[in-house]
Amino acid sequence: MPVFVEEEGESAFMFKKNSLNKDRYGYYFVAPFFLSFFIFGLGPILYSFYLSFTSWSGFEEPVFVGLANYERLIHDEVFYQSILNTLIIWIFSIIPQLSIALILALVLHEKFIKGSHFFHAIFYFPNIITPVTLGVMFALLFDWQTGSINKILEYIGIVDEPVNWMNDPWMARAIVALAIMFQNFGFNMLVFLAGLQAISKDLYEAAEVDGASRLQIALNITIPLMRPVIIFTLITSVIGGLQIFDAPLMLGKGPDNSTLTMIMNLYETAFVRYDYGYGATIAYGAFVVIALATIITFMVPGVRNKKEV
Amino acid sequence: MKNAAGTLPPYEREWKKTKRKSLFVKTIIWIFLLVAAIICLIPFYSMIITSTHANADITRKLLLLPGDHFLSNYERLIDVVPLWRGVFNSLFITIVSTVLGLYFSALSGYGFSKYRFKGNSFLFAAVLATMMVPGQLGIIGYFRLVNEMGLINTYWPLILPSISDAFALFFFKQVADGAVPKELLDSARIDGCGELKTFHRIALPLMAPAIATLGIFLFIGKWNEFLQPMILIFDTELQTLPVMIASVRSQFNVDYGAQYVGIVISIIPVLIVFAIFSKQIIGNVMSGAIKE
Known part of the structure; x- marks a missing residue:
């Protein structure tokens, strides 16, 4: 060991004689990252792009077919349906998710709440549960004949006979959305709480001195100052919310493919029906949809300006 | 003072009234919070109770109290699906990936932060841009590449990509910018310390708290990974826990007891870890949120 240390010291010393500038060493530091990035990140993405112009069932070599897959994609009703399903599920989950998160954050921010850590922990816990587990959990809870939800509703007397939740397209989408919401509201709540804690206390004190009511304080101070945080949450949830896969897969495709999401469609096409070439085309189609949705979110009036402030 | 006290009673009555009103509001808020917490816990309670x-x-019944069939449900499940093996596999993949991811992200984040090499800002911007790309975009190309390289059904294609995590790189560049002063590095160099040794001996210890923070997130992310192991691993014995849970769902489609036990087994490790580290995890999420 001492020999090694000496050697290293010596080489560094020699290098210093040549130049005081060590900046070219930076390449060595970032090299492993980029090596891995090209092999495991960018490479597969570009290769997928090539595969999207081929027909490949996994058993033989891919055959170049030109734009045939893309032509098929723009006439593929299942693809459009999967976009629509994903957007519907996203809207169904994002609105209650952010509302509940904001309400809970505002409540938990109140000083008189004792043991707030206990509540933080309970509301955040679903966020670290494996999405697959959560999907199976919801499938079991909302099972037609054995699920606890139906048993509870029957016990209280709200329904006379079990509701076949997953048999109705809208109900099925609502349940998928509920699972997504349950997974994420706690995370958003913590983000909002952090935003609330970052607001200067002086502002509140000044408002109280001026005799502002609690409602006025909430509307004129809290909400405007929280806007960048809310918008940040909204943008990240567009990117994440359109890629939902694990939990929805466990809840199934629903009647008439009504809960088939974009990524589920990609998975089924490639890895269940072994139509890999077309699967790659679907992946690029989904990428375009997600990119467009992100751009549209940025274009919503006020989003960009408020973020810069 | 005495004069002021003499004029107090009407104010005091007013004050008592607002106090009573605020007590009422507080009670409502407390009830609301408790109900929300109970709703949040019911699914987990229901899973545990039903599994027994x-x-x-x-x-047939609405089950509210524990029963005594947990072991028989458990045995039927374990006979078919080696869930504990899955826990072990997941732990192995997750720990190795997290350690690799932390080390190389810290290394490259430090590299971007402390060396003004040519193309620094361009490369960094390129990495940031990839954060907007959905993870599944390259999955089919990756599947074929892994196949061609003969790495299918091994852990390499699950572990090695952790070296290039764009978010982790971004995070560590910020950390190195803030926590590692350039003067300290220069004085180490004057003492004859090599570049890599400077990183190991000086920068890495200064970045330690951030390593712990990010480690939790990388760990949770890897533990939950599902699509990649599902398509890249064929042997049931090698499979990760989330994929095994998914297969429990399809293999036991009428054996509900076994499915519930599977859920309970997959939740319990997370619950234990969370019970120990919840303060740190929640603190990390909140401090991370402010940095964004």
Whole structure:
């Protein structure tokens, strides 16, 4: 060991004689990252792009077919349906998710709440549960004949006979959305709480001195100052919310493919029906949809300006 | 003072009234919070309770109290699906990936922060841009590449990509910018310390708290990974826990007791870890949120 240390010291010393500038060493530091990035990140993405112009069932070599897959994609009703399903599920989950998160954050921010850590922990816990587990959990809870939800509703007397939740397209989408919401509201709540804690206390004190009511304080101070945080949450949830896969897969495709999401469609096409070439085309189609949705979110009036402030 | 006290009673009455009103509001808020917490816990309670009952009871009754069929449900499940093996596999993949991811992200984040090499800002911007790309975009190309390289059904294609995590790189560049002063590095160099040794001996210890923070997130992310192991691993024995849970769902489609036990087994490790580290995890999420 001492020999090694000496050697290293010596080489560094020699290098210093040549130049005081060590900046070219930076390449060595970032090299492993980029090596891995090209092999495991960018490479597969570009290769997928090539595969999207081929027909490949996994058993033989891919055959170049030109734009045939893309032509098929723009006439593929299942693809459009999967976009629509994903957007519907996203809207169904994002609105209650952010509302509940904001309400809970505002409540938990109140000083008189004792043991707030206990509540933080309970509301955040679903966020670290494996999405697959959560999907199976919801499938079991909302099972037609054995699920606890139906048993509870029957016990209280709200329904006379079990509701076949997953048999109705809208109900099925609502349940998928509920699972997504349950997974994420706690995370958003913590983000909002952090935003609330970052607001200067002086502002509140000044408002109280001026005799502002609690409602006025909430509307004129809290909400405007929280806007960048809310918008940040909204943008990240567009990117994440359109890629939902694990939990929805466990809840199934629903009647008439009504809960088939974009990524589920990609998975089924490639890895269940072994139509890999077309699967790659679907992946690029989904990428375009997600990119467009992100751009549209940025274009919503006020989003960009408020973020810069 | 005495004069002021003499004029107090009407104010005091007013004050008492607002106090009573605020007590009422507080009670409502407390009830609201408790109800929300109970709703949040019911699914977990229901999973645990139901896993302890026989299939016949699960089908017929609303179950509120624990039963005594947990072991028989558990045995039927374990006979078919090696869940504990899955826990072990997941732990192995997750720990190795997290350690690799932390080390190389810290290394490259430090590299971007402390060396003004040519193309620094361009490369960094390129990495940031990839954060907007959905992870599944390259999945089919990756599947074929892994196949061609003969790495299918091994852990390499699950572990090695952790070296290039764009978010982790971004995070560590910020950390190195803030926590590692350039003067300290220069004085180490004057003492004859090599570049890599400077990183190991000086920068890495200064970045330690951030390593702990990010480690939790990388760990949770890897533990939950599902699509990649599902398509890249064929042997049931090698499979990760989330994929095994998914297969429990399809293999036991009428054996509800076994499915419930599977859920309970997959939740319990997370619950234990969370019970120990919840303060740190929640603190990390909140401090991370402010940095964004």
